[in-house]
Amino acid sequence: MAPTESGETTSNGYDNLDCSVARTLEHIGERWTFMVLRDAFYGVRRFDDFQTSLGVARNILTKRLTKLVDAGIMCREPYQEHPLRYEYRLTEKGRDLVPILTSLLAWGDKWEADEPPVRLIHTSCGNVMHSQSMCSECGGEINAFNLRLDPVPQIVVERALKAKLAAHTT
Amino acid sequence: MAPTESGETTSNGYDNLDCSVARTLEHIGERWTFMVLRDAFYGVRRFDDFQTSLGVARNILTKRLTKLVDAGIMCREPYQEHPLRYEYRLTEKGRDLVPILTSLLAWGDKWEADEPPVRLIHTSCGNVMHSQSMCSECGGEINAFNLRLDPVPQIVVERALKAKLAAHTT
Numbered sequence: 001m002a003p004t005e006s007g008e009t010t011s012n013g014y015d016n017l018d019c020s021v022a023r024t025l026e027h028i029g030e031r032w033t034f035m036v037l038r039d040a041f042y043g044v045r046r047f048d049d050f051q052t053s054l055g056v057a058r059n060i061l062t063k064r065l066t067k068l069v070d071a072g073i074m075c076r077e078p079y080q081e082h083p084l085r086y087e088y089r090l091t092e093k094g095r096d097l098v099p100i101l102t103s104l105l106a107w108g109d110k111w112e113a114d115e116p117p118v119r120l121i122h123t124s125c126g127n128v129m130h131s132q133s134m135c136s137e138c139g140g141e142i143n144a145f146n147l148r149l150d151p152v153p154q155i156v157v158e159r160a161l162k163a164k165l166a167a168h169t170t
Numbered sequence: 171m172a173p174t175e176s177g178e179t180t181s182n183g184y185d186n187l188d189c190s191v192a193r194t195l196e197h198i199g200e201r202w203t204f205m206v207l208r209d210a211f212y213g214v215r216r217f218d219d220f221q222t223s224l225g226v227a228r229n230i231l232t233k234r235l236t237k238l239v240d241a242g243i244m245c246r247e248p249y250q251e252h253p254l255r256y257e258y259r260l261t262e263k264g265r266d267l268v269p270i271l272t273s274l275l276a277w278g279d280k281w282e283a284d285e286p287p288v289r290l291i292h293t294s295c296g297n298v299m300h301s302q303s304m305c306s307e308c309g310g311e312i313n314a315f316n317l318r319l320d321p322v323p324q325i326v327v328e329r330a331l332k333a334k335l336a337a338h339t340t
Contacts, residue, residue: 024278028195041319042319049329072281093281098312099303100273102303107267107270108194110266111263111266118319118320119319119320120317120319121317121320122305123317124305124311125307125310127307128307129306129307131304131312132269132303132304133269133303134302135295135299136301136302138295141294142268142269143265144211144268147272147292148291149208149212149290149291150288155219159219
């Protein structure tokens with residue numbers, strides 16, 4: 001589990017959820033890391049090209065690329081033997097970040113953008129689009145009102161039980 | 171624009187993209203903030219209930235709730251007059267975070283979970299599911315190979331031009 005700000009651990013027993021999402025956020029949550037990923041999606045592969053594109057300090061870029069390689073999100077492959085030179089490519093794990101990036105973009109464009117939004121084009125159909133999240137089983141829309149996460153936090157279970165008891169005794 | 175680690179600003183002119191996504195990540199990227207949101211999606215509304223559920227220090231919880239209210243993601247409403255007591259509810263902007271949370275969960279479950287994944291149930295169809303990102307226009311799958319973001323970074327444009335020129339002169 002990631003270290004917490006308060007030094008405490010959580011008491012609700014959902015450590016697998018916390019960890020899985022917390023680790024994802026650790027991978028992409030840092031600003032430069034996100035920008036390296038965005039350029040990688042465009043096909044930028046070489047250290048100097050990332051550096052030119054992002055205008056980021058070389059030591060920071062080195063740290064971010066190393067972190068992404070260590071996380072298995074990017075891989076480092078030689079593209080030249082003499083002298084030995086490497087390029088950085090997205091792995092399958094890295095390419096699988098697309099739904100996260102597009103949903104961040106859709107929300108940011110709707111709620112946070114004070115400038116014209118960046119356009120996302122689906123080359124399969126040629127349209128300017130935004131991503132929509134659907135159920136893998138029925139293909140229907142998912143939203144805050146039709147999703148449930150199991151297990152349910154203990155406090156929600158307790159509150160429901162209390163309400164049931166109160167209704168029963170009155 | 172969010173302050174950067176290096177103190178530099180970016181040189182590529184995509185500040186609106188950077189800002190929109192960077193701000194989204196700022197809202198949800200912090201561990202306790204994400205956990206407050208998760209409990210809010212379950213219907214937890216009162217300070218003491220968040221505190222009991224999360225086991226987080228009260229001062230940290232206060233800071234996180236205030237930040238979410240300031241961002242318009244949650245709102246604070248009185249539920250009792252004497253003494254005055256407030257509860258915290260998700261706004262529409264907050265409920266719109268669902269696709270981000272479910273895509274984080276899907277990626278984390280596939281690539282990061284070392285324990286059985288938390289189950290997400292679509293109550294509309296009753297199935298255990300994961301979220302899938304689709305094109306808003308054609309309903310087709312989106313992935314790293316069929317998306318393009320406009321504008322394209324300058325360095326990618328330049329590389330394409332150079333390749334064209336090289337092909338033309340040989």
